[in-house]
Amino acid sequence: AIGVSANEELMNLSADAKNWAMPTGDYANTRYSKLNQINKDNVKDLQVKWTMSTGVLRGHEGGPLVIGDVMYIHTPFPNIVYALDLKNDGKILWKYEPKQDPSVIAIMCCDTVNRGVAYGDGKIILAQADTTVTALDAKTGEVAWQAKNGQATDGSIAESSTSAPMVVKDKVIIGISGAEYGVRGHISAYNLSDGTLAWRAYSTGPDSETLIDPEKTTHLGKPVGPDSGTNTWEGEQWKTGGGTTWGWYAYDPELNLIYYGTGNPSTWNPVQRPGDNRWSMTIMARDADTGMAKWLYQMTPHDEWDYDGVNEMILVDDMDIDGQQRDVLVHFDRNGFAYTMDRANGELLVAKKYDPTVNWATEVVMDPASDQYGRPQVVAEYSTQQNGEDTNTTGVCPAALGTKDQQPATYSPKTGLFYVPTNHVCMDYEPYKVSYTAGQAYVGATVAMYPTPNSHGGMGNFIAWDAAKGEIVWSKPEQFSVWSGALATEGDVVFYGTLEGYIKAVDNEGNELYKFKTPSGIIGNINTFEHDGKQYIAVLSGVGGWAGIGLAGGLLGAEGAAAWQQAVAGENAPTEEEKSISTAGLGAVGGYAALADYTTLGGQLTVFGLPD
Amino acid sequence: AIGVSANEELMNLSADAKNWAMPTGDYANTRYSKLNQINKDNVKDLQVKWTMSTGVLRGHEGGPLVIGDVMYIHTPFPNIVYALDLKNDGKILWKYEPKQDPSVIAIMCCDTVNRGVAYGDGKIILAQADTTVTALDAKTGEVAWQAKNGQATDGSIAESSTSAPMVVKDKVIIGISGAEYGVRGHISAYNLSDGTLAWRAYSTGPDSETLIDPEKTTHLGKPVGPDSGTNTWEGEQWKTGGGTTWGWYAYDPELNLIYYGTGNPSTWNPVQRPGDNRWSMTIMARDADTGMAKWLYQMTPHDEWDYDGVNEMILVDDMDIDGQQRDVLVHFDRNGFAYTMDRANGELLVAKKYDPTVNWATEVVMDPASDQYGRPQVVAEYSTQQNGEDTNTTGVCPAALGTKDQQPATYSPKTGLFYVPTNHVCMDYEPYKVSYTAGQAYVGATVAMYPTPNSHGGMGNFIAWDAAKGEIVWSKPEQFSVWSGALATEGDVVFYGTLEGYIKAVDNEGNELYKFKTPSGIIGNINTFEHDGKQYIAVLSGVGGWAGIGLAGGLLGAEGAAAWQQAVAGENAPTEEEKSISTAGLGAVGGYAALADYTTLGGQLTVFGLPD
Ligand SMILES: O=C(O)c1cc(C(=O)O)c2c(n1)C(=O)C(=O)c1cc(C(=O)O)[nH]c1-2
Numbered sequence A, B: 001a002i003g004v005s006a007n008e009e010l011m012n013l014s015a016d017a018k019n020w021a022m023p024t025g026d027y028a029n030t031r032y033s034k035l036n037q038i039n040k041d042n043v044k045d046l047q048v049k050w051t052m053s054t055g056v057l058r059g060h061e062g063g064p065l066v067i068g069d070v071m072y073i074h075t076p077f078p079n080i081v082y083a084l085d086l087k088n089d090g091k092i093l094w095k096y097e098p099k100q101d102p103s104v105i106a107i108m109c110c111d112t113v114n115r116g117v118a119y120g121d122g123k124i125i126l127a128q129a130d131t132t133v134t135a136l137d138a139k140t141g142e143v144a145w146q147a148k149n150g151q152a153t154d155g156s157i158a159e160s161s162t163s164a165p166m167v168v169k170d171k172v173i174i175g176i177s178g179a180e181y182g183v184r185g186h187i188s189a190y191n192l193s194d195g196t197l198a199w200r201a202y203s204t205g206p207d208s209e210t211l212i213d214p215e216k217t218t219h220l221g222k223p224v225g226p227d228s229g230t231n232t233w234e235g236e237q238w239k240t241g242g243g244t245t246w247g248w249y250a251y252d253p254e255l256n257l258i259y260y261g262t263g264n265p266s267t268w269n270p271v272q273r274p275g276d277n278r279w280s281m282t283i284m285a286r287d288a289d290t291g292m293a294k295w296l297y298q299m300t301p302h303d304e305w306d307y308d309g310v311n312e313m314i315l316v317d318d319m320d321i322d323g324q325q326r327d328v329l330v331h332f333d334r335n336g337f338a339y340t341m342d343r344a345n346g347e348l349l350v351a352k353k354y355d356p357t358v359n360w361a362t363e364v365v366m367d368p369a370s371d372q373y374g375r376p377q378v379v380a381e382y383s384t385q386q387n388g389e390d391t392n393t394t395g396v397c398p399a400a401l402g403t404k405d406q407q408p409a410t411y412s413p414k415t416g417l418f419y420v421p422t423n424h425v426c427m428d429y430e431p432y433k434v435s436y437t438a439g440q441a442y443v444g445a446t447v448a449m450y451p452t453p454n455s456h457g458g459m460g461n462f463i464a465w466d467a468a469k470g471e472i473v474w475s476k477p478e479q480f481s482v483w484s485g486a487l488a489t490e491g492d493v494v495f496y497g498t499l500e501g502y503i504k505a506v507d508n509e510g511n512e513l514y515k516f517k518t519p520s521g522i523i524g525n526i527n528t529f530e531h532d533g534k535q536y537i538a539v540l541s542g543v544g545g546w547a548g549i550g551l552a553g554g555l556l557g558a559e560g561a562a563a564w565q566q567a568v569a570g571e572n573a574p575t576e577e578e579k580s581i582s583t584a585g586l587g588a589v590g591g592y593a594a595l596a597d598y599t600t601l602g603g604q605l606t607v608f609g610l611p612d
């Protein structure tokens, strides 16, 4: 009973455009708002209405939740949650600050980010960095229950948590991070009422642990057969094989399926782990009640570039594809291909590059008759596997952080287009042999990143995408990767943030209508809500994340970089100071070094509105 | 030659209202701007134009400097300095971050604040927390020279630095902090060209070190006589006697005198240090070239309440006092009296309470014939000396942080009024015996603060003051102390900030015209400048300082408070947890605890302007 009512309450709350009741805006991950008071004609008049520091530096991902008169915001580690009174200029109703062992910071690959808290059944659910799941009374901030989802700081497995939980019916869905430390990915459902574990599905391993039915679970329409989570691995490598689940979750209430993607196989050195490494790099559709897999699709078998498949799945109904109305899932993968799939059965409908400079593969084979069906066709020159260990494979596009990383895209049903924050970055990638030590870095590659050569010189684009045709409709170049989540609105305005700290508003054709420089680089997701009859736009600033790790992690100097190299690369650390800095932070530091000329650390909420 | 030209350049820069070329706005400390584009009619339309995080939490005092196209901002420890390009949305032209031993944090009484950098001779002068004086090339941020002004972290003397330097002719004037650690105050002049010491004047000690001429230096018109810096102390107590110089400096170019005040005598336990404790709590007028004292005036002989005399001296010409035109100095002292003095000779013209609830003294005797001339008349009930050690003297108004602390007032020549940010706080004060250990806290009193009883319930007022008559013209109550510096403008708008984080604009009559909630509590000083034909208002947010030490120093919880008590009060620390928290931070934590409901830590610049 509680489950059904919790879910109904949440669906009602999120159906009311005045609220922003889920981190993703809605179960479909569209991040589209029906509010239209702020529109393409008046958005130029937008003003800052109020602001609040979060009291925490480093990267601020996710965004505020708004439910009625209360806004909930969260911070990166130490994962403070504030409830703010919208009736009283954001006065702090309550604050929750967990006590966490700071040693978890050292096992977070890509900054100490957190992508937001979820609401359900009168509770605010926080996935703490140390993998403690905390349910707070939404009214008082008192702890309702806590559960331990992983083993962040006991030294055994370097599991950590960054993703935003999603409440589905009477459960809360939570993933895990740590594929740079050999963590074996899993997704878990906790009972919302008391925090007990309902089910857990691993990304790799025996069918009983992956919750895969060899007969009924399909891959591109065919049953996967027994032991699919172990039989493309050598020996017991699947036990430290990655496939973490640190991205976004989507839910289709009618099909009762949840959708998410799994991350890279561990290590980054492909030579060490022969095989397809299933089910890393895979889109998963699972029954929300039982966790059983309905269908799977592995986008990047045997990853050689760290193209984690965790980016969000955006669910759109009745998309016209070659004259047929399909209920689809659209996914902009790190690997540079945008996938449109039938979300009921996992049929691959479209797979096209959403940045024309993607070069590691020529195409994804779409012919069901081919033995390569659904597989990207790797270009030998850019195959770090074929070039081998201790060889620097250069000029691979995109870089490890992909044509898009976790920064979520938005979909406007009004235009039928997706608006996608993208990276425009290439890399050099040199794999080397590593051995697994529990709780330690297990990376196995040295990476350097840089703006896509022979292009516009910048490291990002904000694009509009036609997912039925698989075509870029327009592309707006940006100096740095667009690492913020975007927001499309009924007012024909699309919002996104930049790493320099600008919030930008564009019309449906990509023309810039408004920009404002917030206190720090934006890697948060832009939201909108209505209060007291007025529409507002809200965003968390706070540069960081993988792209901003140089600033956030203090890796731009020789000292910080050397310490990082020592911890992660050990004897494989580059000896020259310059290379040590440029390849620190898994290769992101060098590429984004110029960010330090534009912005500084600092977590802030900025709320925008029209003049009174 | 360099000196004269440096000074001329600075005087020209500061005479041009487009700049904000000195921390104090001008040598006279008026903080008045001739800019009037933003005025009482349009200030309601003010908008946030751009913002920037400083990347540092804790209390941000002082404010931006603006010289031409460049804005310079600074942070509390670690004392980062940024040069920002006003032509390019605040792009960072250079950043300087000194390497400082963090152990200095423990010997800063009232948060790790810094009140700003000074400009002169093409250099930006930074007084680092660790007392290193650093001169940076204003164009490149390269270090031009460094000097050591004190001994912050070598363990010998707990000297530190928080005040803003003032460039005068070819020298830079710099004070010292640490009277809560038995530091003997001094003020020093360094040569702007190379950082060599030109002169140093101690607050206590032999005439050769106080730069006092027994015959020529006067106190209320009379020569002070020999050894005035030692003969009101027992034995060698003057050596650890405080009188630090951490406030503001003013300069009269015609008289060639610099003005400043000295702080409390050490310890806070008055019973331990009989005598007037000269020249603590004293307004000083010194020759800018030689440092020799022209005149002195001790406001609070034998302080029993920690009423440091360091607040700014505001210089006004031709003030009509009883029909005579006088060139005066106006000073709002911590002790609750506002003093108007002839600044050429130190004659006392007016001394009146600027908060009617001040109760520790009845009046300052104004009759030159009286043996009490110039002395406040202490009320026995509130005399912590007379009540004695280990007795809690209750209900003293103002509290130790005074009717006003370092937060500077502003003067409008247009209205002839002073606009003064004030505290409205009382205290209980219990002195206890302490012994001096070099480098350690030397406090000797337990203090608790609270809003003035039987008043409006708030802890502050923003007032207008007539310094000729010694009268409050109007008083605007505030929930918390107004801990920011104020700004008066030709546009008939006066600005100030609040600890909750609001910037507020009032008209000359105190009517609120505009308010905006910035990301954190404001303890910075509000500035204005013009760029590209447009007037802007700029302020640093970042709650802290003494009033905000509970938030900034993490003393609101049992753990932080207990550690603070251990370090400062040792065996005299209160045993009950509640009292330990409420008396932490030298008594400020309890009084301002409710601030945590309104604001959070975080350093940010906010720049306001009118709609385009
Ligand atoms: O493999 C993992 O477990 C894992 C975790 C995370 C994370 O939890 O933030 C990131 C990544 N990988 C990753 O590959 C990546 O590009 C990335 C970017 C970010 C970010 O927040 O900016 N996190 C992560």
Ligand SMILES: O=C(O)c1cc(C(=O)O)c2c(n1)C(=O)C(=O)c1cc(C(=O)O)[nH]c1-2
Binding pocket: B061, B109, B110, B111, B113, B161, B162, B163, B176, B177, B178, B179, B180, B244, B245, B246, B263, B264, B308, B400, B401, B405, B406, B544, B545, B546, B547
């Ligand atoms: O005696 C000293 O040396 C000393 C130093 C300082 C300082 O340097 O900030 C303060 C004080 N005292 C002090 O009494 C005081 O009220 C105070 C307030 C503040 C502030 O910045 O909020 N600093 C100081």
